[in-house]
Amino acid sequence: MVDNKQITVTSPLLPNLEEFSVLLRDIWDSRWITNNGSFHIELEAALCKYLKVPYISLFTNGTLPLLTALQALRITGEVITTPYSFVATTHSIWWNNCKPVFVDIDPATGNINPDKIEAAITPRTSAIMPVHVYGKPCDTKRIQEIADKYGLKVIYDAAHAFGVEVNGESVLTAGDLSTLSFHATKVFNTIEGGAMVMHDAEMKKRIDYLKNFGFAGETEVVGPGINSKMDEVRSAYGLLNLKQVDVAIEARRQVAIRYRKVLRGVPGIAFFDDMPGVRHNYSYFPIFVDAEKYGMTRDELYFKMKENGVLGRRYFYPLISSFSTYRGLSSAAPDNLPQAHKMANSVICLPMHHLLDEKDLSLITSLIVRN
Ligand SMILES: Cc1ncc(COP(=O)(O)O)c(C=O)c1O
Numbered sequence: 001m002v003d004n005k006q007i008t009v010t011s012p013l014l015p016n017l018e019e020f021s022v023l024l025r026d027i028w029d030s031r032w033i034t035n036n037g038s039f040h041i042e043l044e045a046a047l048c049k050y051l052k053v054p055y056i057s058l059f060t061n062g063t064l065p066l067l068t069a070l071q072a073l074r075i076t077g078e079v080i081t082t083p084y085s086f087v088a089t090t091h092s093i094w095w096n097n098c099k100p101v102f103v104d105i106d107p108a109t110g111n112i113n114p115d116k117i118e119a120a121i122t123p124r125t126s127a128i129m130p131v132h133v134y135g136k137p138c139d140t141k142r143i144q145e146i147a148d149k150y151g152l153k154v155i156y157d158a159a160h161a162f163g164v165e166v167n168g169e170s171v172l173t174a175g176d177l178s179t180l181s182f183h184a185t186k187v188f189n190t191i192e193g194g195a196m197v198m199h200d201a202e203m204k205k206r207i208d209y210l211k212n213f214g215f216a217g218e219t220e221v222v223g224p225g226i227n228s229k230m231d232e233v234r235s236a237y238g239l240l241n242l243k244q245v246d247v248a249i250e251a252r253r254q255v256a257i258r259y260r261k262v263l264r265g266v267p268g269i270a271f272f273d274d275m276p277g278v279r280h281n282y283s284y285f286p287i288f289v290d291a292e293k294y295g296m297t298r299d300e301l302y303f304k305m306k307e308n309g310v311l312g313r314r315y316f317y318p319l320i321s322s323f324s325t326y327r328g329l330s331s332a333a334p335d336n337l338p339q340a341h342k343m344a345n346s347v348i349c350l351p352m353h354h355l356l357d358e359k360d361l362s363l364i365t366s367l368i369v370r371n
Contacts, residue, residue, distance in 0.1 A: 007360050009313045011353040012184045012191075013248045015240030023236035032232060035212070039235035046242055051163060052170040053197045055204040058235065059211060062159045062181020062194035064228035066092035068210050069155045069177040069196060070127070071224065072203070077124035080152075082112040083321035083332070084340045085131040089157045090320045093129065101125070102321045102331040107339045109272075110134060110286075114142035118150075120331065127153040132161040132171060133316075134284040135187075136272065140166075140174035147175075155179070158197075162188045163249065165279040172197040182238065187252070187283045188245045190238040193230055251354035252282035255361065259285055259350060262365040268294025269368060284315065287368070288346040295370065298346050305367050310351065317344040 027033060034040075040058060047056050059065045070079070070092060079093045083102045093100040103120045106113040110133040117128065128147055130138045138156070147154045154175030158164075162180055164171045172178040182193030198204050206223075209216050214225030230238075263269050268290040274280055289298040296304075298314070305312050319340050321332035334341055351364060 006309045006311055007351045007356070007364065008311050009349055009351050010185045011355050012189055013187075013241055013244065013354060015237055015244075019240055020237060023240070024233065027232045027236060034229055034231040036229070037232040037235070039232045039239060040230055043230075043235040043238045043242070046239060047195065050242060050245075051172055051197070052165070053172050055198045055201065057196045057198070057204055057207045057211060058230040059194040059196060059228045060230055061192045061228070062179060062183060063088040063092065064211070064226060065179035065194050065196040066129075066155070066157060067095050068207060068226060068228065069179055070096040070098065072206055072210055073127065073153045073155070073176060075127045075153060077126045078122060079127045079129050080112075080117055080120050080125060081129040082131050082133070082340070083319040083337055084110055084133060084316050084343060085157065085320060086159065086316065087320050087323065088159075089129060089131055090326060094325075098126075099124075100326065100329065100331075102329070102337060104337045105340045105343065107343065109136050109138070110343060111136060111138045112143075113339070114139050114146065117143070117146050121150050121152075125150065125152060127155060129155050129157060131157040131159070132164065134272070134286060135160040135162070135164050135281045136275065137161070137164060137166050137171045137278060138174075140171065144175065159186070159194075160283050161281070162186065162283070163245070163279065163281045167277045173199070177203070187249060187281045188238075188241060190230065190234040190241070193234055193238065248354040249281055252352060253280070255352055255356050256282050256285055258361050259365065263287065263368060266294075266369055268292070282352065285350045285352040286315070286347050287350060288343065289348065290346065298348060301368065302348050305348070305364070308363070308367055310364050310367055312348040312350050314347060315349045317347060319344045
């Protein structure tokens, strides 16, 4: 192991501590620490501008906006989704007393395969919840066409898609609602945090009520809300991080360029290239190991890296549909999800963050390239 240092899969973007102290002093002076304070309002406005979206509502993490989106749209019955995601996607459906219906993924992107959606629609289906996995945009046009044909709502779990654009437009404006995670592991973080993007002021108002117990004013509760408000400390932290997120994304892009240069042509190792017309955020760098061609299984490589201080992550393995909580669902049957299984069984997300240096990258790639 080099310098006994472990190279982690990610490293959080942190604001400058002195600048943060100044904002903390403002919060202390005002004694307004949560409930739609001035930093909360300022961060919402700054994010709308940065993300090119009309309305946004901040949340305390990326799971509660998923729960709240289903609640706000009054989704019932069955929700079509992908098994190739973080478990929170499916949990949000279950918490709303709806039934998740898993549909296989497109191996070219890792996202739900639009060609497979229609076969999963039943009279009980009311929504589709796709995920822009690794920040790679779903085929939003095709998904919307299907949703319109069957009168379904579309809620995108865009936890990975901060700042992602297709032909200059934010991917976050697709569908009815999109949700983001600002968890420490994400490209843009507020330590814990998240948001929901919506199209109109009416929906923004409804979501703002729902994230504050459903309160509409002091004496009225208009829905079964939850408590998911972002506080002032994390809003201020977010404002500072937003100022440096582009620099971090560019650093990540350089890491991706380096990985692709060294790993292209290594037999049995595959990865995604950038998609034309897409502004990527380089949130993850997954590689896919074909054991036969590579001469080593995914897990053998994963543990070899780990023994040498390189901590990749097997995102997303196991599939959500393989967890005991969900594997009893008929749509969770492995033969319904062959591509998702294949991807889950071959993936390793390599370390990807703005602080990786030449030495780190040489070590990581030297462990993968086989002589
Ligand atoms: C795809 C996806 N959805 C939802 C979440 C939940 O976000 P959070 O951890 O902020 O609650 C995560 C993240 O961690 C995620 O990766």
